[in-house]
Amino acid sequence: MEVHEQMRICEALLFASNRPLSSIALAEQLPEGSDADSILKALQEKYADAGVNLVEVAGKWMFQTAFDLAFLLRKEEEKERKLSRAAIETLAIIAYHQPITRAEIEEVRGVGVSKGTLDVLMEATWIKPLGRRRTPGRPMTYGTTEDFLVHFGLNSVKDLPGLAELKAAGFLENVNTSRLNLLSDDKPEEEQPDLPMDDDESSSEEQVIS
Amino acid sequence: MEVHEQMRICEALLFASNRPLSSIALAEQLPEGSDADSILKALQEKYADAGVNLVEVAGKWMFQTAFDLAFLLRKEEEKERKLSRAAIETLAIIAYHQPITRAEIEEVRGVGVSKGTLDVLMEATWIKPLGRRRTPGRPMTYGTTEDFLVHFGLNSVKDLPGLAELKAAGFLENVNTSRLNLLSDDKPEEEQPDLPMDDDESSSEEQVIS
């Protein structure tokens, strides 16, 4: 099958979907031996200057309208989600620290997280439970979803703005919740006694793939 | 505004809209003096050869997957399922005793046979109705299909091992085979006194041919 026809197939599949599709999924629809990635690059180029663009997001591909035309469409559907400051901050903490428990979120913010905050983020399908931490109490951990990446146009959580700087500054180290307030005189080296955290890196990886 | 930009606008609006748009509605988003119809025609031409086409439906415009690629959106999925124990047993009884009515299957199994069980076997295309018995109530009889033979690699249902062979193969442990009343080859005449059965032999024959 010639490249043109392969492009048409990817074009049709991507146009028909309102969610990103992985190049693996697309390759399945192409004849054996097709190079899905190069087809996608060609398609991306074809649409570079059009009213819709082919973007790589959440490690997958999808068509979306060009940024510069947003003003036209905003009129069409004015339903921007208005998030509370607490929700935005909580979302950012989850995104950068994931997987993270509720107690750890509270530690970073220095204030309790109301159940409603997580609910709102969960309802927006931006966060999801990532499983329980293997520590006493087996607390639930949270992380971001593919929808989160799509919404903010991120290819992976590794592409979060300023991630490297936060890491370099030591702000993404394990959050210590072993003491309930600052009054505890725990020595710093004793601060992370019992948190065999799921490896941060691997969980980011997972998210990119899923 | 140049034509290219107007085309981009229409492209984005049509892409993001959840319903077909009229050229009037599109014209409202275009600079005054724009010729929406000619823009749409140009756009239609641009997409004529693509995986999606711009089509006019009931006087309105929308993007649609090219007809020749519609098959991409119809996925056939093979899903493997496990048969319930009741279904396997019922299938085996039908295979050995066909043609057999539901009441007779129940008699052999000693428990009721739900319609769902027969439906599942029918859906698997392993059994089929063989016609009605010429007895009061005219009950439906069932038998196995060619698919059944193909699936199990049998030439004919007569190739199913007889009881003696099952016993020799170790299937029938601790059972006195002489007391089992199942296979036509060792079935005592008087055990089926009141079943004016369609001839067993001929139906097996039919199956091989069909």
Added chain:
Amino acid sequence: MNEIENNDIDEFELPDPRLGKMDDVSEEERLIVDIDGFEGPLDVLLTLSRTQKVDLKQISILDLVKQYLEFVQQARELRLELAADYLVMAAWLAYLKSRLLLPEEENEDELSAEELAARLTYQLQRLGAIRDRAAELMSRNQMGRDMFARGAPEPVIVTRHHTYELSLYDLLKAYSEQKTRGAAADIRIHKRAVYTLDKAIERLSEMLGLAIDWTDLEQFMPSDIDDPQIIRSAKASMFTASLELAKNGKADIIQKQLFGPLFIRGRKQENAEDEE
């Protein structure tokens, strides 16, 4: 003086809790007491450090402590309900302040005042950093605001075909098991040793013709059996037979005492005919 003024304010006329102005600090240093707007004590501290344009990296903890304590004091003067964690923080900061001011005691088990201050600074910096990132995140192009996905996606219609996995072995095994079960369930009920009622009636009728007088029922028991089960059965049947014959008017039965022997005698043929 502040105190007096504030106490004069009728609580109900407070248009807004932002009234708490620190008249003794310059305009830009003024912290607006808006307890509702704060997200906990760390937030207050962070906001304080930012309004004071204090670089957190060189933060003067003592300044920050002083301002926080003033903030809490003010909120109290305004009779604003302060959540407990604000007060806990105030207490901790007061403790930290005293530790920082007093000469450090050598104590292996306790963190030094500097370490405690550093910990606070770290937390504030971390919160500040994540807050900046949150702002950055929200300023990104967002789906549904800055870009839009296909409005009318064409769903992929999935037709599911079920295939069933079953081997010939499974099939034969199921059949065999079914048969095995069927055989086991094929229970043969052994013929129980009984002396039937018919037999008893026959015997009794015959013998009653021979006996003219009252005779113990026991006398009529068959003597050719020795199986205790059959004897029991015969007793029952003979008794029932006697009742049956009495009912049909062919015999009379009499029992003279409780649990005593049953005496039976055949009725005269004529009597039976009379009755007819």
